[in-house]
Amino acid sequence: MTIDVRPLTADDAQSCDSVILSLPYFFGDPAGRASCAEAVRMEPGFVARVDGAIAGFLTLKQHFPGSVEITWMAVGAGHRRRGLGAKLIGRAVGWCASNGGGMLSVLTLGPSVPEDVSDGYAGTRAFYQAMGFVALRELQLRDWNDSHALILARAV
Numbered sequence: 159m160t161i162d163v164r165p166l167t168a169d170d171a172q173s174c175d176s177v178i179l180s181l182p183y184f185f186g187d188p189a190g191r192a193s194c195a196e197a198v199r200m201e202p203g204f205v206a207r208v209d210g211a212i213a214g215f216l217t218l219k220q221h222f223p224g225s226v227e228i229t230w231m232a233v234g235a236g237h238r239r240r241g242l243g244a245k246l247i248g249r250a251v252g253w254c255a256s257n258g259g260g261m262l263s264v265l266t267l268g269p270s271v272p273e274d275v276s277d278g279y280a281g282t283r284a285f286y287q288a289m290g291f292v293a294l295r296e297l298q299l300r301d302w303n304d305s306h307a308l309i310l311a312r313a314v
């Protein structure tokens with residue numbers, strides 16, 4: 159199995175859409191999927207490939223000169239826990255540093271939101287923490303249907 163990570167291009171968008179469709183628990187909201195579909199067509203990012211086929215991606219947005227946000231990130235259902243996410247974060251850290259950003263941030267579902275699944279956002283939060291992100295605080299967001307988002311960030 160060969161894994162490589164390269165910059166996201168417009169031609170990758172449909173493959174990224176397919177990655178999202180493989181994760182219905184995490185990307186069940188149609189408005190969220192539409193927003194992600196727009197991001198993979200507009201924003202910079204990286205794709206992780208397994209034997210040449212796209213299996214994961216992330217997108218990036220620089221809201222302010224000193225920091226970059228991971229706006230969307232996913233690894234396809236059949237490819238999780240193989241190190242693709244870690245490789246994508248490594249590239250995001252490099253992109254952030256070379257674009258003048260000192261902090262990389264991400265929003266994900268907060269721990270105060272109850273989940274009755276074994277494979278849910280607790281695993282996502284554990285992933286980011288394993289990647290060196292620190293939880294900063296929870297916020298209730300109107301554009302997340304009033305749900306609670308956790309802000310995490312790490313220095314690059």
Ligand SMILES: CC(C)(COP(=O)(O)OP(=O)(O)OC[C@H]1O[C@@H](n2cnc3c(N)ncnc32)[C@H](O)[C@@H]1OP(=O)(O)O)[C@@H](O)C(=O)NCCC(=O)NCCS
Pocket residue numbers: 181184231232233234237238239240241242243244245264265266267279280281282284285286288289
């Ligand atoms: C979160 C996600 C991007 C991680 O990508 P991944 O390729 O599965 O992660 P990696 O294999 O690189 O994991 C690196 C380390 O993070 C930690 N980690 C990853 N997933 C974890 C989980 N579910 N539970 C606990 N720790 C986890 C582990 O320490 C892991 O190392 P190990 O496998 O040697 O123990 C991926 O699982 C995913 O797409 N999840 C569903 C969608 C999602 O949550 N997207 C992010 C929304 S903000």
